[in-house]
Amino acid sequence: MKCPRDDSTLQTITRSGQELDLCPSCSGLWCEANELARLVGTPDDLPPTEDLKVDGLRASCPACDVSMTRRYYSQARFVMIDRCPDCRGIWLDDSELCDIVKQAYDLGG
Numbered sequence: 001m002k003c004p005r006d007d008s009t010l011q012t013i014t015r016s017g018q019e020l021d022l023c024p025s026c027s028g029l030w031c032e033a034n035e036l037a038r039l040v041g042t043p044d045d046l047p048p049t050e051d052l053k054v055d056g057l058r059a060s061c062p063a064c065d066v067s068m069t070r071r072y073y074s075q076a077r078f079v080m081i082d083r084c085p086d087c088r089g090i091w092l093d094d095s096e097l098c099d100i101v102k103q104a105y106d107l108g109g
């Protein structure tokens with residue numbers, strides 16, 4: 001798979017028994033459907049609400065090449081993520097996973 005930001009080949013790494021696809025150039029992270037929930041320890045990748053979407057399409061999905069949609073991770077509207085409407089995978093830019101963990105566990109920012 002290719003990074004949607006800089007077209008680098010994603011590298012598969014294993015952390016805590018889970019395979020992750022990481023961009024060696026920009027440190028972005030590709031999460032397949034339900035993978036973000038497992039990483040963060042939440043029941044679902046994202047809240048099921050539609051009011052968190054932001055207008056406009058983003059880069060192409062690394063897994064299926066469909067234009068991803070931009071949306072907020074949660075109602076707090078602190079972290080913006082890119083999500084594929086087809087395969088439901090999520091692209092996280094460099095520090096977004098850290099920000100999501102902080103938000104999920106109310107660790108401040």
